[in-house]
Amino acid sequence: EDQVTQSPEALRLQEGESSSLNCSYTVSGLRGLFWYRQDPGKGPEFLFTLYSAGEEKEKERLKATLTKKESFLHITAPKPEDSATYLCAVLMNRDDKIIFGKGTRLHILP
Amino acid sequence: NAGVTQTPKFQVLKTGQSMTLQCAQDMNHEYMSWYRQDPGMGLRLIHYSVGAGITDQGEVPNGYNVSRSTTEDFPLRLLSAAPSQTSVYFCASSYSKRNTEAFFGQGTRLTVV
Numbered sequence: 001e002d003q004v005t006q007s008p009e010a011l012r013l014q015e016g017e018s019s020s021l022n023c024s025y026t027v028s029g030l031r032g033l034f035w036y037r038q039d040p041g042k043g044p045e046f047l048f049t050l051y052s053a054g055e056e057k058e059k060e061r062l063k064a065t066l067t068k069k070e071s072f073l074h075i076t077a078p079k080p081e082d083s084a085t086y087l088c089a090v091l092m093n094r095d096d097k098i099i100f101g102k103g104t105r106l107h108i109l110p
Numbered sequence: 111n112a113g114v115t116q117t118p119k120f121q122v123l124k125t126g127q128s129m130t131l132q133c134a135q136d137m138n139h140e141y142m143s144w145y146r147q148d149p150g151m152g153l154r155l156i157h158y159s160v161g162a163g164i165t166d167q168g169e170v171p172n173g174y175n176v177s178r179s180t181t182e183d184f185p186l187r188l189l190s191a192a193p194s195q196t197s198v199y200f201c202a203s204s205y206s207k208r209n210t211e212a213f214f215g216q217g218t219r220l221t222v223v
Contacts, residue, residue: 102151
């Protein structure tokens with residue numbers, strides 16, 4: 001069964017405390033993996049797309065990496081404004097099907 | 111540039127009522143889609159459209175209808191609302207089905223009592 005699993009479900013960090021969010025996937029044929037940020041009461045906002053193992057992308061304090069089984073979203077020296085839910089989604093080769101993970105709720109304490 | 115606009119933001123329906131959730135985009139995107147988001151679950155695709163006049167079912171289409179008469183608009187119709195349709199609904203658009211930089215609307219929080 002095709003699955004996308006995000007861990008942890010929730011994460012509380014002190015401001016400046018770096019960490020990583022995980023997105024593991026078991027799908028039959030990956031076309032791309034993407035990360036979104038979602039603030040409470042709002043729609044998801046696109047962050048990154050990764051297409052092949054070994055690829056990395058960065059934006060401000062965020063860096064996304066991809067292997068053949070999982071992706072990590074590394075957050076370096078986070079600030080309170082980085083608090084949000086981070087969603088991972090996989091675009092599959094088969095029928096261009098998209099599967100979203102359940103998300104990781106990140107809370108950065110000042 | 112407004113992006114993706116959804117209306118209404120909040121709605122309460124009685125079981126059996128029908129309604130239409132509106133979605134409009136001003137980016138000339140071909141691909142538009144509707145998702146529902148429920149607590150403890152990932153976003154699930156309801157219906158999608160790859161262009162005006164073309165629609166198809168997603169993962170959870172039952173109880174919903176869509177049409178796409180223009181590039182800009184993609185309304186979602188609930189035919190006979192049920193409590194199981196209580197959810198937050200998001201409309202999204204992108205250049206193509208494979209283009210992963212999707213733009214999402216602000217969402218419609220629907221409660222069916």
